[in-house]
Amino acid sequence: MKDGKFLKAVRGNSRRAHFRHLGSCGILAERRTSLQLCPATPMRTTRRTFINLAAPISTRRMEYTESRILEYTPEEMYNVVANVEEYKYFVPWCKKSRMTKGPNGDIRAELEIGFPPITERYTSKLTFVPNHQVRGVCSDGSLFSHLETMWRFSPGAKDLPGSCKVDFFVSFEFKSLLHSQLACMFFDEVVKQMVSAFESQAATLYRNKRVASLRSRAALSNHL
Numbered sequence: 689m690k691d692g693k694f695l696k697a698v699r700g701n702s703r704r705a706h707f708r709h710l711g712s713c714g715i716l717a718e719r720r721t722s723l724q725l726c727p728a729t730p731m732r733t734t735r736r737t738f739i740n741l742a743a744p745i746s747t748r749r750m751e752y753t754e755s756r757i758l759e760y761t762p763e764e765m766y767n768v769v770a771n772v773e774e775y776k777y778f779v780p781w782c783k784k785s786r787m788t789k790g791p792n793g794d795i796r797a798e799l800e801i802g803f804p805p806i807t808e809r810y811t812s813k814l815t816f817v818p819n820h821q822v823r824g825v826c827s828d829g830s831l832f833s834h835l836e837t838m839w840r841f842s843p844g845a846k847d848l849p850g851s852c853k854v855d856f857f858v859s860f861e862f863k864s865l866l867h868s869q870l871a872c873m874f875f876d877e878v879v880k881q882m883v884s885a886f887e888s889q890a891a892t893l894y895r896n897k898r899v900a901s902l903r904s905r906a907a908l909s910n911h912l
Contacts (some may be wrong), residue, residue, distance in 0.1 A: 749834060749861040752879045755853065760890045762841035762852040766819045768890050769839045772797040778889045780878045783807065787814075797824060801831075801878075810835070834861040856883050 758765060768774075775785035775797075784800035790813070800809045810829025816822055819841065826835035836859045844851030858879055 749859060751857070751859045753858075754856045754883050756883055756887070757844045757848065757851055757853055758887055758890070759844075759848060759851050760887075760894060761850055762843065763819045764890060764894055765841050765852055765854055765886070766822065766839075768886050768893065769822045770816060772799075772814070774889070775799065778885055778892075780881045780885055784809075796827070806831075812837075831862060831864075832860055833863040834859065836860075854883060854886075858882070 772785050772787045775782045779785070781801050782799060783802045784798075786798050788796050788798060790796050795814045795816070797812045797814055798809065799812065800807065802808075808829060808831040810826050810831055812824035812826050812835070814822065814824050821841070822837075822839040824835075824837045826832050829835075836857075838855075838857040840855040842853045842855075844853050
């Protein structure tokens with residue numbers, strides 16, 4: 689009798705222990721299920737640094753082209769682009785600009801561009817086709833191993849008299865890997881703003897001229 693009661697007690701305790709064990713496993717199972725809903729990869733804090741050393745650095749040649757119809761004549765836009773001396777006043781990040789003559793009588797543009805922490809000078813040889821084209825090719829400097837710019841001007845839309853089509857092309861490659869990493873951040877934006885900068889300069893130069901012309905036409909029509 690005593691042995692039978694003892695066995696029953698043991699069986700009862702084992703059942704209760706087994707039940708508690710299953711209850712514990714159930715809790716673990718619920719926790720595991722909730723954990724599976726979370727991202728499997730650990731969370732990372734993104735840090736922005738001025739130089740991303742982990743990013744691949746390349747000095748590959750880059751090109752950019754843009755075409756626009758502007759409400760200025762080819763002659764007017766040509767004069768804006770050909771006047772390199774004025775670049776320092778309106779071209780993005782251009783600190784200094786002047787035109788000189790080379791030993792062979794060729795025309796050169798000496799430019800200084802600056803965007804922290806880089807300030808560089810370089811010289812480009814210029815060729816002109818009056819009212820049609822301005823081309824510049826970098827001939828020296830420590831920033832570029834290659835730099836070529838091309839502006840072309842042609843008559844604009846037929847329904848916009850006095851307009852012109854402006855085609856802008858630039859191709860560049862940096863000498864230094866460090867310059868390539870640093871300058872690309874800024875130079876990409878400079879390139880994209882170029883046509884807009886010259887259009888704004890044309891508006892500044894020719895706005896008064898257009899207003900005076902419209903006024904004279906209005907006065908003439910009233911007189912007639």
